Amino acid sequence: EACEGRPLLNSVTGEEERLELVLPLVKKYNVPVVAISNDDTGISEDPDVRFAVAKLIVERAADFGIPAHDIVVDPLVMPIGAMATAGHQVFTLVRRLREELGVNTTCGASNVSFGLPNRHGINAAFLPMAIASGMTSAIMNPVRPQEMEAIRAANFLMNNDAHGAEWIRANKPVLAEGEAPAGARGAREGRRRRRSS
Numbered sequence: 001e002a003c004e005g006r007p008l009l010n011s012v013t014g015e016e017e018r019l020e021l022v023l024p025l026v027k028k029y030n031v032p033v034v035a036i037s038n039d040d041t042g043i044s045e046d047p048d049v050r051f052a053v054a055k056l057i058v059e060r061a062a063d064f065g066i067p068a069h070d071i072v073v074d075p076l077v078m079p080i081g082a083m084a085t086a087g088h089q090v091f092t093l094v095r096r097l098r099e100e101l102g103v104n105t106t107c108g109a110s111n112v113s114f115g116l117p118n119r120h121g122i123n124a125a126f127l128p129m130a131i132a133s134g135m136t137s138a139i140m141n142p143v144r145p146q147e148m149e150a151i152r153a154a155n156f157l158m159n160n161d162a163h164g165a166e167w168i169r170a171n172k173p174v175l176a177e178g179e180a181p182a183g184a185r186g187a188r189e190g191r192r193r194r195r196s197s
Contacts, residue, residue, distance in 0.1 A: 001029075008032050008072065014039030014053035023064045032070040033061075034106065043076055045083065047093045050075055058101050068102040072137065077107045079114040080122070087112060087126060091133040098134035109138040109147070120146045128154030 011034035012022040026033045035057040037043075037050035044050055054073045061071055075093045078086040090112070094105050112126045113119035124146045127138060131154040140147060152170050155161040175181060 006031050008034060010034045011036050011074070012057060014056050016040075019057065019060050023061055023066065026061070026066055026070070027064045032072055032104075033066075035061075035071050035073045035103070037073060037075050045078065047075070047089045051093060051096055054097060054103070055101060058103060069104060071101075072104045072106050073097050073101070074106050074108070077109070077111040079116075080112050081115045087129070091129055094130060094133045094135050098136075104136040105134065106137040106139060107135065109140040120144055123147050124150040127151050128157075131155065131158055131160075 009022070009026060009029075009031050012018050012026070013036045022033065025031075035054060037053045039053050039056075044053075054075065057073075058068055058071055062068070075090055075097060077090050080086045083089075090107065097103050097105055107130065109127055109130070110119060110123055113122035116122060123140070123144075127135075127140070127147055128150050130138065131151070142148060149170075152161070152167050156164045156167040161167055
């Protein structure tokens with residue numbers, strides 16, 4: 001009631017008690033909700049089980065009149081150092097969640113690199129691959145330049161950045177005070193030449 005806009009409610013799981021507690025609030029306040037793909041059995045390493053939990057949450061939400069696009073499923077990214085197929089699993093799962101359930105998705109992006117050296121390098125590779133699979137958001141540190149550059153490039157390449165405006169803005173050279181942007185002088189001279197003809 002106190003919040004302006006539509007806050008993202010964190011979170012609901014597939015446990016019956018949580019569904020009965022959280023989904024009526026989601027409906028009452030008309031807010032999107034993070035749906036975590038685990039239930040009272042815990043977090044499954046099987047992506048089909050995680051999909052089934054997400055599907056259950058979406059179906060129960062529909063019973064309350066909550067649209068699928070207001071559900072932001074966290075498919076639970078496992079550490080690649082502990083499970084070699086973790087990256088591939090989450091990409092497949094995200095694609096399936098988007099195509100079959102029509103939900104938005106998120107993840108704790110740095111979970112994939114937990115316990116490994118050069119985590120930012122792994123995260124910077126993971127994020128564009130997740131975006132290409134249909135991931136619509138990520139829980140991450142937005143001031144990490146390596147990851148943010150990778151996200152901007154992926155958004156541009158996936159046509160999520162109209163005409164590359166964000167990519168260009170982020171990569172525009174910083175000008176010294178009084179310095180004209182590259183090409184500005186030539187454009188001014190061209191205009192002068194056209195006027196004098």
